[in-house]
Amino acid sequence: MISKPPGIEDIFPDRIEKWNRIVDAARSSFVSFNYRECIIPIMEFAEVFTRGLGGATDIVTKEMFTLEDRGGRNLALRPEGTASLVRAYVENGEFNRLSTCKFFYHGPMFRAERPQKGRLRQFNQFGAEMFGSIDPYYDFEIILVMDTIARKLGIMDYTLLLNSIGCPECRGGYIKVLSEYYLEKSESLCDDCKTRLNKNPLRLLDCKKEKCRPLKEEAPFIRDYICEGCSTHHEKLQKLLDDNNVRNTDAPRLVRGLDYYTRTTFEFVTDRLGGQNAFAAGGRYDNLVEQSGGKSTPAVGFAAGIERLFLLMDGAVNSAGIDFYLVHSGGESLNAAIKLIPPLTSRGFSMDIDPEKTSFKQQMKKANKENARLVLIIGEDELMEKKFTVKEMSSGSQASYGLDTFDEYLKGVHVSARRHEGRS
RNA sequence: GUGGCUGUAGUUCAGCGGUAGAGCCCUGGAUUGUGGAUCCAGUUGUCGCGGGUUCAAAUCCCGUCAGCCACCCCA
Numbered sequence: 001m002i003s004k005p006p007g008i009e010d011i012f013p014d015r016i017e018k019w020n021r022i023v024d025a026a027r028s029s030f031v032s033f034n035y036r037e038c039i040i041p042i043m044e045f046a047e048v049f050t051r052g053l054g055g056a057t058d059i060v061t062k063e064m065f066t067l068e069d070r071g072g073r074n075l076a077l078r079p080e081g082t083a084s085l086v087r088a089y090v091e092n093g094e095f096n097r098l099s100t101c102k103f104f105y106h107g108p109m110f111r112a113e114r115p116q117k118g119r120l121r122q123f124n125q126f127g128a129e130m131f132g133s134i135d136p137y138y139d140f141e142i143i144l145v146m147d148t149i150a151r152k153l154g155i156m157d158y159t160l161l162l163n164s165i166g167c168p169e170c171r172g173g174y175i176k177v178l179s180e181y182y183l184e185k186s187e188s189l190c191d192d193c194k195t196r197l198n199k200n201p202l203r204l205l206d207c208k209k210e211k212c213r214p215l216k217e218e219a220p221f222i223r224d225y226i227c228e229g230c231s232t233h234h235e236k237l238q239k240l241l242d243d244n245n246v247r248n249t250d251a252p253r254l255v256r257g258l259d260y261y262t263r264t265t266f267e268f269v270t271d272r273l274g275g276q277n278a279f280a281a282g283g284r285y286d287n288l289v290e291q292s293g294g295k296s297t298p299a300v301g302f303a304a305g306i307e308r309l310f311l312l313m314d315g316a317v318n319s320a321g322i323d324f325y326l327v328h329s330g331g332e333s334l335n336a337a338i339k340l341i342p343p344l345t346s347r348g349f350s351m352d353i354d355p356e357k358t359s360f361k362q363q364m365k366k367a368n369k370e371n372a373r374l375v376l377i378i379g380e381d382e383l384m385e386k387k388f389t390v391k392e393m394s395s396g397s398q399a400s401y402g403l404d405t406f407d408e409y410l411k412g413v414h415v416s417a418r419r420h421e422g423r424s
Numbered sequence: 425g426u427g428g429c430u431g432u433a434g435u436u437c438a439g440c441g442g443u444a445g446a447g448c449c450c451u452g453g454a455u456u457g458u459g460g461a462u463c464c465a466g467u468u469g470u471c472g473c474g475g476g477u478u479c480a481a482a483u484c485c486c487g488u489c490a491g492c493c494a495c496c497c498c499a
Contacts, residue, residue, distance in 0.1 A: 003490075058497050062425080080499085109499080114425080116493055125499055192496070206497090257498060267499095275494060305499030329457075360457045368459040379457055393459070 007113070007121030015310075018317040022309050023106060025152040026126040030104040033145050035128050038105045040088050046076035052083030052288060054259025056199060063111040065121075077110035081127045082260070082285070082301055083292075089131055090294035100132040106306070117274040118308045127282070127303030131289065134298040136233050139264045139284060140240040142300050146268060146280050147246055149304070155312045158279070161251035161267045162241070164234040165202070166226035168262070168287065174225035175201050185215055205253040221252045230263050237264060260285040264300065273308055280304035321371025323416055324351040329379045330358035336403075337378040340388070343407060348415045351376075367393065373416055 004010065011019060027037070050060050065077040078084050085103060088094075094101050106126035115121060128145060130138045143160065150158060165171060179201045186194060193212055196203045205216060223231075241248045248266075256265045265283035273279065282302025289297035324344055328337040334355055344351050352370055357363050360379070367375045377389040377398075388406060391398035401409055 006490080063497080111498075113497070114495090115491090116495095119498075123499070127499090203497095276498070278499060281499065303499060308499060325459095327458080361459080362452090364457095364459040366459085372459090375458080377458080381457075389458095391458075396459085398458085 005121070007115035007119075009120060009122070009307075013319075017319055018310060018313060019306070021317055022153060022306055022313070023126065026104075026106065026149050026304070029145055029148045029152065030128055032148075033102070033141060035102040035104040035130075035145070038085060038088065038103045039107075040081070040084050040105055042078055042108060042110075043075050044078055044084055044087065046074040048083050048087050048292075049076055049079060052086065052260060052292060053080070057257055057259060059111065059257065063113055065110045065112055079111045080109055080258075081105055081107075081125060081303055082129060082258075083288070085127075085129050085301075086288050086292050086294075086299070089129075090289060090292050095132065095294065095297060098132070100130065100138075102128065102130045104128040116276075118276040118279075118305070118311055120307060124306040125303045126306060127301060129299060129301035131297050131299045134233075134286065136236040136240065136264075139233075139237045139300050140244075140246075142282060142302050143241065143248075143266060144244070144246060146282075146302055146304060150268065150280070150309075153309060153313055155270075155279075155309065157272070158268050158270045160241075160246065160248040161254050161269055162238070162248045163222075163251045163254035163265050164226060164230055164263050165222055165255060165261060165265055165283075166230045166263065170225060170227040170230055171222070174220070174222050177220050177225065178202070178204065178222075181219055182215070188215065202255045203257075205255050216253060219253075223252050233263055256281065256283060260288040260291075262286045266302070268304075270312060272312060276308065278305075279308040279312060319371065320416060321373065322350040322352055323373050323413070324349055325363070325367035325370060325372035325375045326351060326353040327360060327363040327367065327375055327377045327379070328353070328358070329360070333378055333380055333383050336383055337376070340376065340378070340406065343410065347410055349410075349413070350416075374413070 030037070046064065046066050049064060053060050055061075059079045064079055067075050069075055085105060089101065089103070104126065105128075106124065108122050108124050110122050112121060113119060128142060130142060147160070150156075166174065179197065182189065182193075182197055182201065182204055186197060189197070190212055193204055204212075205219060223234075226234075238248070238250075251267075254265055254267060256267075261283040263284045263286065266281065267278045268280040269277040270279060271277065280302060281304075282300070284298070284300040286298040287296075289295070289299055326337045326340065328334045337353060338355075341351065341353070352366075352372070354363060354366055357366065360377075364375065372393055375391040375393060375398075377391065379389075382388055382400065382403075385400075386403045387400045388403055389398055389400045390409075
């Protein structure tokens with residue numbers, strides 16, 4: 001037997017109801033905020049990510065699944081959506097349609113990491129991006145959409161961490177100060193942080209080790225070094241959030257693993273995901289579009305992990321079951337039952353039938369297991385008298401009608417929507 | 425890439441040197457055309473794979489593969 005590769009999951013019907021609830025909640029929220037859906041490729045030229053995310057980031061240096069096409073060009077399975085959508089935005093000249101464009105997407109992403117709780121090699125994200133405005137309202141809107149989705153899914157116990165990492169101009173000065181601060185104390189740093197000091201000093205603030213914690217607490221704040229423009233932007237965003245009751249926690253140490261962020265960065269975190277704590281994250285990236293060959297276009301966006309949201313939703317989601325189960329007694333009776341299928345399905349009813357079972361008991365058991373609302377019986381008696389019997393499973397009551405009135409009978413039955421709302 | 429734990433029926437797990445087990449699921453039955461509860465019966469396994477120790481290995485040892493969890497990093 002061949003098994004699936006590590007960190008890749010099959011999603012079977014027992015999980016799909018809950019899964020779809022997440023995707024539906026995301027889609028309906030995006031549509032409410034006038035974001036438009038995009039379907040973008042799963043594979044890109046690797047350069048989209050190496051340039052977009054930054055050549056020194058972990059994602060690019062050790063987590064990309066890459067392959068060569070027949071012409072020897074490097075392709076990569078997308079490790080995230082933003083760089084890809086920026087490429088598509090520039091390539092399709094979307095900026096010519098509206099001054100501000102709002103998009104959303106969802107689909108699988110790929111990172112060659114060691115799998116663990118809430119972390120897979122093929123995982124799914126949904127995300128949104130807004131292009132064309134520097135106004136902090138849009139930072140607020142992006143956060144509000146994610147907040148709306150989380151609430152729709154009943155996820156309330158999270159913290160929104162908020163920070164500003166400034167723009168390339170003011171950040172340079174801060175990194176210098178930070179490096180100097182840590183350099184003096186490099187003796188007492190953990191090994192990881194010693195390499196961070198050279199590679200990516202900002203990430204020193206992200207270390208979770210006991211050893212480095214005291215140093216972090218006394219490290220200079222980026223907030224004290226960002227320029228006035230960045231600072232005002234951040235204050236406006238915080239005010240919008242506070243004025244509209246979006247709980248947020250100031251996180252002056254929050255830095256992110258991708259190079260393209262400017263100013264706003266945020267994470268939705270929880271303590272219920274083991275080693276992982278973020279289920280959604282994003283920020284502003286005002287220079288990425290230009291870097292990717294477009295004209296200078298500020299932008300802000302976020303992405304959320306569907307599997308992580310799945311883990312955070314408690315309880316199962318009940319399957320709604322089917323409208324009709326057809327019960328027959330074989331032979332002519334089965335043929336007569338089959339003739340009723342098109343009238344049912346063409347009206348949107350859901351139904352099922354087992355052509356092999358002929359005992360009523362077996363079929364009734366199956367109707368019950370399939371959670372059928374109504375059972376339609378065409379047995380030998382019904383066949384002789386040209387009628388059909390309907391049994392309502394919840395009450396157990398049943399009645400018979402003439403077969404020639406079947407269409408008329410159906411008009412009085414409403415289709416039960418196969419929603420995902422029932423939670424146990 | 426590094427570390428810890430775990431691999432036994434479809435599934436959750438017990439057994440931890442002496443003939444492979446239980447619950448759930450599944451299938452059938454409890455007067456022949458009626459589900460859910462209960463009861464009864466039944467099916468299902470190269471005990472992850474390879475080697476070693478032993479009269480004897482699911483059980484002990486070594487290797488290997490897989491999964492989970494954690495580090496790193498991230499959604």
